[in-house]
Amino acid sequence: MPMLLNTSDYRRRARRFLPRGLFEYIDRGTEDETALTRLRASLDAITLLPAVLTGHDRRDFDTVLFGRRMAAPLVVAPTALAGLVSHDGETKLARAASRVGIPVCISTQSVTTVEAIRRGAPDALLWFQLYVWRDRALTARLLERASACGCDNLVLTVDTPVSPKREYNERNGFGIPFKPHLSSMIDVALHPGWLFGVLARYLIGEGMPTYGHYPDAFRTAITRASIAEAVRLEPRLNWDDMHWLREIWPGKLTIKGVLAVEDAEKAVEIGADGVVVSAHGGRNLDCLPAPVDCIPAIADAVNGRLTILADSGVRRGTDVLKYLALGAEAVLLGRLPLWGLAAGGEAGAEAILRMVLREMDTAMAFLGTHRVPALRDGRARQQRN
Numbered sequence: 001m002p003m004l005l006n007t008s009d010y011r012r013r014a015r016r017f018l019p020r021g022l023f024e025y026i027d028r029g030t031e032d033e034t035a036l037t038r039l040r041a042s043l044d045a046i047t048l049l050p051a052v053l054t055g056h057d058r059r060d061f062d063t064v065l066f067g068r069r070m071a072a073p074l075v076v077a078p079t080a081l082a083g084l085v086s087h088d089g090e091t092k093l094a095r096a097a098s099r100v101g102i103p104v105c106i107s108t109q110s111v112t113t114v115e116a117i118r119r120g121a122p123d124a125l126l127w128f129q130l131y132v133w134r135d136r137a138l139t140a141r142l143l144e145r146a147s148a149c150g151c152d153n154l155v156l157t158v159d160t161p162v163s164p165k166r167e168y169n170e171r172n173g174f175g176i177p178f179k180p181h182l183s184s185m186i187d188v189a190l191h192p193g194w195l196f197g198v199l200a201r202y203l204i205g206e207g208m209p210t211y212g213h214y215p216d217a218f219r220t221a222i223t224r225a226s227i228a229e230a231v232r233l234e235p236r237l238n239w240d241d242m243h244w245l246r247e248i249w250p251g252k253l254t255i256k257g258v259l260a261v262e263d264a265e266k267a268v269e270i271g272a273d274g275v276v277v278s279a280h281g282g283r284n285l286d287c288l289p290a291p292v293d294c295i296p297a298i299a300d301a302v303n304g305r306l307t308i309l310a311d312s313g314v315r316r317g318t319d320v321l322k323y324l325a326l327g328a329e330a331v332l333l334g335r336l337p338l339w340g341l342a343a344g345g346e347a348g349a350e351a352i353l354r355m356v357l358r359e360m361d362t363a364m365a366f367l368g369t370h371r372v373p374a375l376r377d378g379r380a381r382q383q384r385n
């Protein structure tokens with residue numbers, strides 16, 4: 001069996017295991033995919049200047065995030081339909097993150113419900129990602145469920161007012177609820193490991209996998225039109241709605257998908273606890289700037305009044321360090337845990353997270369930095385090519 005020595009090895013393994021429609025849904029971007037290229041270029045252009053003779057032989061990744069101690073400045077990002085990558089994939093991700101000692105953010109669009117994930121991963125640090133549905137009462141009910149399951153940070157995604165234009169999904173016939181096409185059936189048949197290891201297990205157990213948190217009626221053809229409208233992502237969401245969310249949500253509130261300084265300032269004003277500076281992994285709008293170009297100005301402007309998180313494009317431990325050096329306090333990983341999950345289930349997800357941590361550890365040794373805050377304090381040491 002070929003060795004899995006870096007995240008590209010995991011990606012290749014995931015590509016073999018998953019039907020093409022699902023692999024591309026995870027892997028690709030939007031429109032002409034220039035955002036994906038920009039993300040990589042933006043991270044590759046940053047260099048980190050080492051300090052020598054610092055006299056440390058161990059690195060400490062301990063991080064306090066939103067008042068809670070965790071083992072590393074990493075978070076498993078919310079990813080819709082992670083449960084399709086492996087049977088019960090969201091629970092496996094939660095267990096893997098829990099063993100590594102980092103939080104996992106459950107997506108509104110997960111296959112498995114937050115209650116079932118909590119049962120399967122009782123010790124996990126769970127966050128909940130919210131897409132606000134047009135029906136506010138249904139949205140509020142969903143938040144009550146997340147809170148009852150011990151999710152203590154609500155990650156409100158604000159960079160997805162409409163469905164992005166992903167032409168490959170249309171070509172591949174990939175959508176929810178599933179409408180089987182001949183080509184997608186052939187695609188699935190060509191991936192028997194996934195067919196029998198994932199899809200068939202759902203079909204024998206809980207039935208055709210779909211968005212677990214959506215009302216039952218969403219899945220039935222007769223009522224779908226009206227219910228689909230009720231759970232459509234609310235395109236009119238505005239800053240005033242944030243007061244409503246602050247009132248009904250008892251825990252921390254993080255706004256995901258902020259790139260402009262003005263929006264970070266507004267997040268402070270409405271009493272948010274954090275922001276995720278994110279280009280949504282290059283999946284939504286192809287002309288977005290890269291987070292590395294936005295983090296420093298946001299960090300300067302908010303000056304400690306918000307916890308700054310970042311994501312998009314991380315493929316190496318050094319990419320994480322670059323986001324941290326620019327001013328992020330922790331980094332979300334989207335595709336990497338999914339590739340780990342596809343390559344080796346729960347153990348694969350844990351292994352890829354530990355691999356990123358090992359890469360961070362090695363690079364920090366070279367940089368002469370033994371603690372995460374020291375890396376941030378050394379912001380002046382970060383250089384742009």
Ligand SMILES: Cc1cc2nc3c(=O)[nH]c(=O)nc-3n(C[C@H](O)[C@H](O)[C@H](O)COP(=O)(O)O)c2cc1C
Nearest residue numbers: 026077078079080107157280281312313333334335
């Ligand atoms: C398959 C997939 C599904 C995603 N689903 C969601 C989602 O439901 N909600 C959300 O806020 N972000 C979602 N994201 C974006 C991630 O949370 C994160 O911002 C992005 O993946 C980070 O980039 P990276 O994949 O390069 O690490 C998704 C990303 C992927 C790859």
